[in-house]
Amino acid sequence: MSAPTDRRYLQTHEWHQPQGDTITIGITQFAADELTDITFVQLPKVGTKLIANKAFGEIESVKATSDLYSGVSGEVVAVNEKLSGEPGLVNRDPYAGGWMIKVKVTDAADMTKLLSTEDYLTKTGH
């Protein structure tokens, strides 16, 4: 298993990709595969304030329901509206088309606390 090196991770399988002053969040291929077919993604509204390491939404598959976590504090500035009608995008394209939210971070230092690609892969044992 591999994961993109242009982003940082939580052990709970969310990736965080910096783009300018916002950070895009989604889940890893490993998480999407483990969940199997995703049937529903509940995301916050634009403007919602997030707190680092708190759940911001839920993801549901045929198999299970899981919370989604943000590794950074900030404000939601964009939500992937496509996922409401096409949640399977997360399975097919978790690192690009299956992105979930964009967050304008309060403290850029939050990102440095997240796992590097290598550490994520080691810690999650795959």
Added chain:
Amino acid sequence: MVDFAGWEMPIVYRGIIEEHEQTRRSGSIFDVSHMGRLHFSGKEAVTFLNRVLTRNVSDQKVGQSRYSLVCNDAGGVLDDIIISKDAKNWILVCNASNREKLVKYFGDVRRSSGLDFDMSDQTEGTAMIALQGPKVIERLSSVFPTDLKALKRYHFVSDSFMMMVKYTVFRSGYTGEDGVELILPAKMAGMAIKMLAGKADKPDATIKPAGLGARDTLRLEAGMPLYGHELGESLDPISAGLGWAVDLTKEFVGVEKLREIHKAGPARKLVGIELEGRRIARQGTSIVVDGAVVGEVTSGTFSPTLQKSIAMAYIDSAYAVEGGLLSADLKGVMNPGKVVRLPFYKRNS
């Protein structure tokens, strides 16, 4: 692969929804060797079976299968099974997780009753394969020496491939589709799967492998109960809507209690529920009407065929009316829904 009652089971091969849709559209092959297979014979086998099964087997003909329940004295369900009458013996197919419990229970009944019959557990020496889907019978007709098209639903025959590999083929299944279930010697299973599924790895194969995940969503759409969800030792078959499989005119273990429930009417009934939106109400979710909890979900999924959130639940009989409005309590969020007729999905036949 996951462990299920000691068996290594394939949950998913390519994707639960893809395998589900393949089954509804064309055909799938499922390894269901974990199901228990018990044989009964001897002069008092019929008396014994009539004592422990809710269905009357006296008038069952050779080549016929019947769905039945095994109940305890309180009318609770020990297992749901299929009993088939072969020329020499009776074949009872039970749930993997209940097999050891049933073998012990049947042994206890034999000792205490003194009934004269033989019981043998054939599970480990045999394999069981289910082939399900609208194109299965046509596809298998070219492979099987048995005339499958002439085989009626809930009937079976014992036959052999090239006079060598003996098998028993049943026109039954657990997906809501037409198809067969096949029992054959364990060591022949690998070869048989290759022969029956053909080129299963081709993208356009008629029959492809499917796992337990799809089997669960398929049976749920078909409104079929699953032991541990809709059935259990504290749940009775009348409340589960399985009264058609309970013969209250004969004597069997649990009949007194079931007669009482039938007479008074069950306090709770198993119903189908359709929820708005895409959220899934899983087992244990509370069902709420006017702020009061009136029941509990036993199984729920997002139906790949209907593209709706569906569930089965036991709810107070007063609310078990088609079209009745209710909500599922999803972690404090009330998701509206309504009672619908089971099954959720019925094939065109």
